Amino acid sequence: MHEEMSTQDLKDRVAVIESMIAEGRRSTESWGWTFLLWGVAYYVAIGWVALGQRLAVWGGNGLAWPVTMIAAVVVTIAIAFRKDKGQPGTTVGRAIVSIWISVGISMLLLFPALSISGRIDEHAFVAIIAAVLGIANGASGMILKWRMQMACAVVWWVTSIAACFGSQAQLTAVFLSALFLCQIGFGAYAMVLESRRRRQNREAHA
Amino acid sequence: MPELPDLNPVIHGKLRLALLSLLTTVEEAEFTWLRARTGSTDGNLGAQLAKLEEVGYVAVEKKFVQRKPQTIYRMTEAGRKALTEYVQALKQLLGESINV
Numbered sequence: 079m080h081e082e083m084s085t086q087d088l089k090d091r092v093a094v095i096e097s098m099i100a101e102g103r104r105s106t107e108s109w110g111w112t113f114l115l116w117g118v119a120y121y122v123a124i125g126w127v128a129l130g131q132r133l134a135v136w137g138g139n140g141l142a143w144p145v146t147m148i149a150a151v152v153v154t155i156a157i158a159f160r161k162d163k164g165q166p167g168t169t170v171g172r173a174i175v176s177i178w179i180s181v182g183i184s185m186l187l188l189f190p191a192l193s194i195s196g197r198i199d200e201h202a203f204v205a206i207i208a209a210v211l212g213i214a215n216g217a218s219g220m221i222l223k224w225r226m227q228m229a230c231a232v233v234w235w236v237t238s239i240a241a242c243f244g245s246q247a248q249l250t251a252v253f254l255s256a257l258f259l260c261q262i263g264f265g266a267y268a269m270v271l272e273s274r275r276r277r278q279n280r281e282a283h284a
Numbered sequence: 285m286p287e288l289p290d291l292n293p294v295i296h297g298k299l300r301l302a303l304l305s306l307l308t309t310v311e312e313a314e315f316t317w318l319r320a321r322t323g324s325t326d327g328n329l330g331a332q333l334a335k336l337e338e339v340g341y342v343a344v345e346k347k348f349v350q351r352k353p354q355t356i357y358r359m360t361e362a363g364r365k366a367l368t369e370y371v372q373a374l375k376q377l378l379g380e381s382i383n384v
Contacts, residue, residue, distance in 0.1 A: 088378050091301060095371065098302045101321050102309025167311045 102168075108161065108276075110268030112154055112178075117261025119150035124254065143193075147186065174218050181214040201241050204253045208238035215260065226267065230260040289373035292366055294339050299324055299332045304341060304359065304367045312345075312358040333357060341366055 126142035185207065192198035198206075212234035219227035237256040241249055295301055302322050307313060319329050336342040341363030345356045359367075 085378065088374055091296065091298070092374060092378070094298055094301050095305045098305035098321070099309055102306045168309065169311065172311070 108269070108272040109174075110265050110270075110272050111157065113261050113265030113268060115153060115157075115265075116150055117257050117265055119146050120257050120261065121254070122146050124250075144190065151182070151186070170221060173221055177214050177217050181210055185210060200246060201249055204249055205238050205241035208234045208241055208253070208256060211260070212238060226264065230264050233260050289376050291373050291377070292370050294335065294341070295366055295370045297332065297335075299328065300336055301370075303329075303332060303336060303357075304363055307342065307357060307359040308364065308367065312356050315355040315357070318357065336363065 123143050123146035126146065127139045130139045130142060188206070189198075189203070192203075212231045215227050215234060216231035219225070219231055233256050237252055240252045244252070295304060299322060303318060306318060306321055315329070315333075318333070319326065322329065324332075333342065333344070337344050339362075340360055342357050343360050345358075347354050347356065
């Protein structure tokens with residue numbers, strides 16, 4: 079068979095393989111919105127606690143975190159379910175999603191338990207959240223070889239250490255800054271990249 | 285001089301090669317996703333996928349999701365092996381390293 083084929087034919091086949099593998103790996107999964115959503119959810123919970131303390135409204139501070147976090151989980155599941163339709167799963171995608179789901183379940187179980195038992199203060203709370211987010215961002219960043227996400231992991235690890243020291247005002251400033259950078263900023267950045275990638279995909283197939 | 289390898293004619297078709305290459309990157313894929321990625325027509329895509337299914341390189345699953353029919357394709361072990369052998373043969377024929 080190869081006798082009738084020119085080198086150009088063979089190179090064309092190589093180009094087909096390379097372009098299709100690249101196309102498949104250019105995953106259609108988009109998760110930037112989850113970072114943004116959860117960043118906003120944390121801000122809402124913190125704002126609710128702060129306002130609740132000042133105004134003594136909305137059922138007290140005890141409800142702020144559980145209500146906000148449960149609402150964020152419900153919204154995340156609803157949006158993810160809608161977005162996932164028709165998109166093929168990749169092994170890499172499944173690895174990353176499983177890291178974040180495990181992290182989410184751990185936090186949703188641990189923090190209410192610590193809160194109910196009274197064996198946690200604000201410093202420990204932020205230190206644990208930051209360390210866990212550092213693990214998840216670090217693992218995802220290493221799998222995806224994505225330096226920006228690795229940078230977020232470093233920010234979370236620094237935040238985790240910083241949370242062990244300083245005053246409550248400093249703790250709040252550090253936590254809000256890390257949230258803004260690594261959730262809202264990173265989420266918006268990821269969404270811009272995803273939108274650019276989708277546009278390139280459309281142009282490639284136009 | 286070593287004998288040059290033959291290229292698997294089933295895989296050699298451009299669209300079938302594209303489909304197998306795409307399917308190596310995902311666990312499974314819907315017909316519509318494959319159509320969008322390859323830019324082919326329904327008829328041609330269906331025919332080439334049927335050929336790949338016939339030789340056992342892809343497995344097909346038909347199901348209903350929210351009352352809508354879905355056809356899901358995944359690469360079989362035989363398909364993966366055949367594609368690997370095809371790439372090896374290409375490398376030998378071209379006499380250069382292929383980055384795939």
